[in-house]
Amino acid sequence: MTVRTRFAPSPTGYLHVGGVRTALFSWLFARKHGGAFVLRIEDTDLERSTAESVNAILEGMTWLGLEYDEGPFYQTKRFDRYAEVIDQLLGAGLAYRCDCSRERLDGLREQAMKDKTKPRYDGHCRSRNVPADEPHVVRFRNPEGGSVVFDDLVQGRIAISNDELDDLIIRRTDGSPTYNLTVVVDDLDMEITHVIRGDDHINNTPRQINIIAAMGKIPPRYAHVPMILGDDGARLSKRHGAVSVVEYREKGLLPEALLNYLVRLGWSHGDREIFSLDEMIELFDIEDVNKASSTFNTDKLLWLNQHYIKEDDPKRIAHLLSYLMGKLDVDPAKGPDLVDVVKAQQERAKTLVEMAEISVFFYRDFDEYDPQAAKKHLRPVALESLTRMRDRLAGLEPWTAEALHQAVADVAEELGLNMGKVAQPLRVAVVGRAASPGIDITLHLVGKQACLRRVDRAIDYVRQRAEQQG
RNA sequence: GCUCCCUUCGUCUAGUGGUUAGGACGCCGGCCUCUCACGUCGGUAACAGGGGUUCGAGCCCCCUAGGGAGCGCCA
Numbered sequence: 124m125t126v127r128t129r130f131a132p133s134p135t136g137y138l139h140v141g142g143v144r145t146a147l148f149s150w151l152f153a154r155k156h157g158g159a160f161v162l163r164i165e166d167t168d169l170e171r172s173t174a175e176s177v178n179a180i181l182e183g184m185t186w187l188g189l190e191y192d193e194g195p196f197y198q199t200k201r202f203d204r205y206a207e208v209i210d211q212l213l214g215a216g217l218a219y220r221c222d223c224s225r226e227r228l229d230g231l232r233e234q235a236m237k238d239k240t241k242p243r244y245d246g247h248c249r250s251r252n253v254p255a256d257e258p259h260v261v262r263f264r265n266p267e268g269g270s271v272v273f274d275d276l277v278q279g280r281i282a283i284s285n286d287e288l289d290d291l292i293i294r295r296t297d298g299s300p301t302y303n304l305t306v307v308v309d310d311l312d313m314e315i316t317h318v319i320r321g322d323d324h325i326n327n328t329p330r331q332i333n334i335i336a337a338m339g340k341i342p343p344r345y346a347h348v349p350m351i352l353g354d355d356g357a358r359l360s361k362r363h364g365a366v367s368v369v370e371y372r373e374k375g376l377l378p379e380a381l382l383n384y385l386v387r388l389g390w391s392h393g394d395r396e397i398f399s400l401d402e403m404i405e406l407f408d409i410e411d412v413n414k415a416s417s418t419f420n421t422d423k424l425l426w427l428n429q430h431y432i433k434e435d436d437p438k439r440i441a442h443l444l445s446y447l448m449g450k451l452d453v454d455p456a457k458g459p460d461l462v463d464v465v466k467a468q469q470e471r472a473k474t475l476v477e478m479a480e481i482s483v484f485f486y487r488d489f490d491e492y493d494p495q496a497a498k499k500h501l502r503p504v505a506l507e508s509l510t511r512m513r514d515r516l517a518g519l520e521p522w523t524a525e526a527l528h529q530a531v532a533d534v535a536e537e538l539g540l541n542m543g544k545v546a547q548p549l550r551v552a553v554v555g556r557a558a559s560p561g562i563d564i565t566l567h568l569v570g571k572q573a574c575l576r577r578v579d580r581a582i583d584y585v586r587q588r589a590e591q592q593g
Numbered sequence: 594g595c596u597c598c599c600u601u602c603g604u605c606u607a608g609u610g611g612u613u614a615g616g617a618c619g620c621c622g623g624c625c626u627c628u629c630a631c632g633u634c635g636g637u638a639a640c641a642g643g644g645g646u647u648c649g650a651g652c653c654c655c656c657u658a659g660g661g662a663g664c665g666c667c668a
Binding site: 131132133135165166167168170171225228232235236237238239240241242243260278281282283284287289291292294295296297299301302303305306321322323324325326327329347349350352384387388389390391393394395396413414415416417418419420422423424425426427429433468469470471472481496500528531532535541542543544545546547549550551554556557558559560561562563 | 606618
């Protein structure tokens with residue numbers, strides 16, 4: 124039997140990291156076993172499903188490279204099929220019509236809570252034969268007595284007594300099918316062999332298994348993976364604050380970093396931290412996933428992102444970076460080759476956005492000095508070295524990193540200073556801040572004209588400051 | 594309230610009866626160094642609590658506490 128897994132999000136919000144990890148696990152499991160990965164959009168909640176959410180999901184999956192072999196299938200396009208199954212169940216007496224009012228149901232719930240028991244439907248309409256031409260819902264006739272047992276690939280054996288389950292609604296008054304019915308029908312029809320989903324579905328599973336049994340079918344294997352908690356400890360789920368994957372892209376995260384981070388949440392392979400997609404496919408196993416939920420930690424994600432930025436091909440980084448530079452009103456075509464800039468900054472940024480921000484000065488004169496940097500380095504004592512550097516740079520030919528390094532070293536020696544005493548004022552003059560790549564590379568990439576212009580500006584600044592101080 | 598699930602450094606985790614409880618992120622310190630960063634070396638820090646079982650428990654059992662989920666004409 125070939126493995127078939129699926130990811131079945133409901134388009135009622137954006138795609139968050141919890142969903143992505145579930146998708147990743149499903150995808151990895153399918154890939155590992157040479158099976159198929161199916162994408163299914165569970166949009167039966169007409170009120171809350173939106174086209175934007177569908178787009179966000181598809182976009183997120185594409186960005187991450189989690190390619191699906193089949194789909195996306197939309198449940199709203201399968202209503203006929205669900206109706207067919209419900210009618211069959213109805214015909215076989217495995218489901219029944221119910222016209223209990225919401226008020227009655229609410230009363231039942233209230234009373235149950237008051238009695239300190241679990242709220243359950245009382246089966247009022249089980250044998251009432253509610254006529255089909257009057258408003259009604261359809262309920263599944265859950266087996267009485269006994270219990271449902273299943274061996275979860277992550278959680279182990281789980282057993283729930285049928286007495287805990289009630290007759291759930293499978294068709295609403297408006298005729299639309301409900302979640303527990305559609306999931307079951309789809310997983311069966313799409314021949315899903317392994318259902319990998321969040322552990323918030325554990326409690327639904329026995330109901331679904333009962334429906335499957337009523338349909339005379341064999342249930343798939345289940346793997347309920349724990350949820351992810353947010354940085355603040357609050358849980359990440361569709362119903363609570365969670366960060367969209369699209370936001371991570373906009374923050375300059377690399378998909379491989381996010382995926383690597385996510386796969387290590389609840390899963391590990393010895394002491395290993397770095398996994399390429401191929402390595403994940405080779406080493407991942409759903410049975411190695413932990414049962415406990417884990418907390419999302421942005422610092423570690425950022426560390427991984429920096430790792431991948433460092434390791435990646437500068438050309439690819441440059442390609443991604445150019446878009447971000449554009450958002451900062453910089454045209455990377457006018458100035459140093461962006462690939463060279465990337466090579467210079469590759470070890471200095473945790474995100475692509477950060478890299479863009481610290482690279483703007485290569486293309487455009489900065490507005491103001493960083494106050495701290497100016498205060499510390501653009502002082503009267505620096506005047507001598509700045510003017511000497513200015514003269515030196517003006518006559519420098521060719522404008523290479525090697526020659527620039529030599530020029531700085533020469534000035535330092537002439538003045539009997541160490542490199543830092545010369546390089547730092549110069550750096551602040553050219554960069555506007557006290558941090559940048561090596562001074563030689565920095566000067567080289569900024570270019571002769573801009574360097575001279577900025578050094579002149581710094582000399583003026585220091586003179587003015589000296590005058591003000593009297 | 595009821596049912597189900599979970600519990601090793603702050604965080605992610607290794608660990609499957611005998612370990613100085615290991616690694617990673619973060620944090621702190623050293624080195625490298627023109628700054629920042631990278632790299633590198635070292636340090637900080639954990640078995641939720643209580644009972645058992647056993648010659649011996651992080652590992653097995655029970656209880657308590659804490660956390661999560663479900664209990665919808667949501668998915």
